[in-house]
Amino acid sequence: MLIRPAADIRSSELTPEAAYWNRRDWLAAAGGAFAASALVPGSLRALAQGGSPVAQGTPYGLQPGDKPTPWEDVTGYNNFYEFGTGKEDPAELAKGFNPKPWTVKVDGLVKKAADYQLEDFIKPSKLEDRIYRHRCVEAWSMVIPWRGIPLADVLKRAEPTSQAKFVEFTTLFDPRRMPGQALRVLDWPYVEGLRLDEAMHPLTLLATGVYGRDLPNQNGAPLRLHVPWKYGFKSIKSIVHIRLVDKQPRNSWQLSSPNEYGFYSNVNPEVDHPRWSQASERRIGEFARRKTLMFNGYADQVASMYSGMDLRKNY
Amino acid sequence: MRAIKQPRGFSVLLIVALCIPPALAITGLASDILGGTRYFGSNPIKEGEHFLGRWTLRLLVVTLAVTPLRQLTGWNWLAKHRRTIGLFAFGYLTLHWIAYAFLDVQLDWTDLKKDLLKRPYIYLGMTALVLMIPLVVTSTKAMIRRLGRNWARLHRLLYVIAILGVIHYAMAVKKDLTDPLTYALMLSLLFGWRLSRWSRKATTAARTVGSPV
Numbered sequence: 304m305l306i307r308p309a310a311d312i313r314s315s316e317l318t319p320e321a322a323y324w325n326r327r328d329w330l331a332a333a334g335g336a337f338a339a340s341a342l343v344p345g346s347l348r349a350l351a352q353g354g355s356p357v358a359q360g361t362p363y364g365l366q367p368g369d370k371p372t373p374w375e376d377v378t379g380y381n382n383f384y385e386f387g388t389g390k391e392d393p394a395e396l397a398k399g400f401n402p403k404p405w406t407v408k409v410d411g412l413v414k415k416a417a418d419y420q421l422e423d424f425i426k427p428s429k430l431e432d433r434i435y436r437h438r439c440v441e442a443w444s445m446v447i448p449w450r451g452i453p454l455a456d457v458l459k460r461a462e463p464t465s466q467a468k469f470v471e472f473t474t475l476f477d478p479r480r481m482p483g484q485a486l487r488v489l490d491w492p493y494v495e496g497l498r499l500d501e502a503m504h505p506l507t508l509l510a511t512g513v514y515g516r517d518l519p520n521q522n523g524a525p526l527r528l529h530v531p532w533k534y535g536f537k538s539i540k541s542i543v544h545i546r547l548v549d550k551q552p553r554n555s556w557q558l559s560s561p562n563e564y565g566f567y568s569n570v571n572p573e574v575d576h577p578r579w580s581q582a583s584e585r586r587i588g589e590f591a592r593r594k595t596l597m598f599n600g601y602a603d604q605v606a607s608m609y610s611g612m613d614l615r616k617n618y
Numbered sequence: 619m620r621a622i623k624q625p626r627g628f629s630v631l632l633i634v635a636l637c638i639p640p641a642l643a644i645t646g647l648a649s650d651i652l653g654g655t656r657y658f659g660s661n662p663i664k665e666g667e668h669f670l671g672r673w674t675l676r677l678l679v680v681t682l683a684v685t686p687l688r689q690l691t692g693w694n695w696l697a698k699h700r701r702t703i704g705l706f707a708f709g710y711l712t713l714h715w716i717a718y719a720f721l722d723v724q725l726d727w728t729d730l731k732k733d734l735l736k737r738p739y740i741y742l743g744m745t746a747l748v749l750m751i752p753l754v755v756t757s758t759k760a761m762i763r764r765l766g767r768n769w770a771r772l773h774r775l776l777y778v779i780a781i782l783g784v785i786h787y788a789m790a791v792k793k794d795l796t797d798p799l800t801y802a803l804m805l806s807l808l809f810g811w812r813l814s815r816w817s818r819k820a821t822t823a824a825r826t827v828g829s830p831v
Contacts, residue, residue, distance in 0.1 A: 380660035388794035
């Protein structure tokens with residue numbers, strides 16, 4: 304149960320989360336959550352509204368009618384096979400996962416290879432709240448208020464050499480902490496890759512949070528990618544390794560079914576998945592299907608990177 | 619064989635039980651779509667559609683399990699309920715199709731056409747649905763009498779339908795084959811039971827014919 308501020312309150316006027324939790328602890332101690340909420344009108348309102356955080360951030364490429372997808376769906380409907388193959392498995396099976404401490408290794412074709420503690424990795428950049436469209440290859444979509452930093456920031460700091468052409472990402476491999484890795488549905492660890500210009504694109508985000516909070520485990524805590532013009536599986540979760548390379552890296556879903564999933568995986572309504580149409584999508588929370596947009600609505604910003612490429616071949 | 623009588627009220631209980639999954643599906647979906655609840659999670663149309671598909675498979679397995687169960691236990695009264703369960707299986711399958719065509723694809727004809735022509739798992743599923751129609755049509759007492767021995771032959775189509783259903787499921791899932799393989803295993807057990815009985819019957823028959831009585 305959380306206190307939900309009215310929409311017109313600026314984020315600077317909000318109670319800091321720490322203070323707020325103290326108050327909540329105190330209220331709980333003062334005689335049970337329900338009695339407490341009866342005493343405090345704000346809490347009562349939060350109880351009635353389901354107590355979810357409010358979306359905040361700058362909209363990027365949102366289309367008419369795009370509203371942030373509710374917190375319950377963003378954190379309750381996830382593809383994260385490291386924590387089970389069902390959509391609701393990750394929220395359940397990732398409960399005990401502790402993403403702290405976390406180390407990120409940056410190496411390969413860079414001048415400054417290093418192992419970073421997550422805090423030191425993020426600290427030099429300013430965290431931004433950005434609201435992005437998210438399109439899953441399974442033809443459903445969401446609008447998600449991420450918190451994170453441009454991937455370009457950390458890449459620039461590592462100083463890629465002139466041979467570096469691609470970036471390869473790896474998810475944590477630890478079957479004791481990620482129970483889904485006991486099942487060999489994919490060849491663990493999960494790997495993904497981007498071309499260097501895609502990785503350096505200002506829209507490419509390394510997310511550490513969602514809805515103004517630290518990433519819940521099921522969303523890829525503590526560090527994940529979000530590339531809004533590509534299908535969701537490109538946005539690798541729980542990253543431990545970022546490597547600059549000169550050859551196109553392999554990516555898990557392409558390794559698993561090369562005729563269904565490619566390296567680029569740009570959202571494209573004209574190129575169908577062999578088993579379903581990509582022309583339309585279901586926005587989570589809506590009944591009628593929406594038309595899928597080229598590059599998920601980010602064509603103006605990203606299409607030039609693919610000019611002259613046959614997107615049917617490079618799916 | 620022991621002749622055990624049907625427990626009192628079984629017929630009514632069976633029908634009530636068979637109504638529960640579709641009732642849950644319909645009320646749950648209606649509430650999720652119209653009222654914004656999350657009985658079927660965040661993507662209720664997909665989940666509801668899959669729920670009905672899985673229940674169709676379950677009911678096909680139950681229909682095929684009636685005869686082995688009857689033979690194992692001697693509860694011969696089970697036989698007359700096979701038809702009821704089979705008809706409900708067709709009902710579930712129809713609801714599964716309605717959820718697919720009306721709620722999921724939303725009667726987008728280009729999509730429906732593409733699905734049907736280009737996507738093997740869709741046309742396998744549709745084939746199973748179409749193959750069930752003659753079984754439903756011939757499920758009346760009059761038709762059973764009229765078709766005589768051919769009735770049993772025709773209704774062996776259910777084996778094909780169940781196999782198509784499991785293949786359809788296996789091809790539809792993205793990666794995790796645990797569930798479809800479980801159904802495949804159950805079907806193999808049921809078919810194995812029948813095969814072993816048939817071959818035993820065949821050898822006994824052969825021996826009887828060959829013995830100089």
